[in-house]
Amino acid sequence: PAFSIHPQMRTRLVATIRDPGRLRSWHSNAVEYFNSRAQVAGESGDRCFAFKLEALFHLAKLDAEEAWTSARATYDEVLGQFRPTRAEAILETLRDVGRWTVFERAELEARMGWIAVVTADYDVAISRLEQAREMCSGRTDLPVYGMVLQHLGEAHRLRGDYKVALELFDELGELGRKAKDQRLGFLSAWGRSLTLKLLDDVPSA
DSSP states (O other), rough: OOOOOHHHHHHHHHHHOOOOHHHHHHHHHHHHHHHHHHHHOSSSSHHHHHHHHHHHHHHHHHHHHHHHHHHHHHHHHHHHHHHHOHHHHHHHHHHHHOOOOOHHHHHHHHHHHHHHHHOHHHHHHHHHHHHHHHHHTTTSSSHHHHHHHHHHHHHHHTTOOOHHHHHHHHHHHHHHHHTTTEEEEEEEHHHHHHHHHHHOOOTOO
């Protein structure tokens, strides 16, 4: 896409700087440089977004938690504007960092799955979300697991798999009760009500 910036040059630079101290300094300078270029480029164009992505990559090398916080906010923003290609680019940029835990990779997969839900590619969405669910390895206490259940329920509901959707929303509700998480309880009740309404509208379902 138009907002991809010289990944080959990035790879060559990382490979040639062997000293960890120099590498960290380089990433820090790169974050500052690309953020400043983004400001000069303006707020909405592809070139501005390209600079923001490059800054995100280098930030992830310095501070994973801060990078995730920034990435989640930008992902929600661009997906809310129905810019799925940009949302994918954010996740791919994080994926390129290549040092995440299995649970962070599960979140990447789950968010990729939600993009597919938003773009009505439900088969792809369910495949990605099931992969994310498997990555959680039964760790239902993880925040990402609630996200996976909610997104899976929505994907099945929108595809017309109402029974499966209800089962997933029920599981989400149970997870919310165990975790004493009112947000999960609300998402479960909301998903169930939408699904049951569709069942009323489609008696043969």
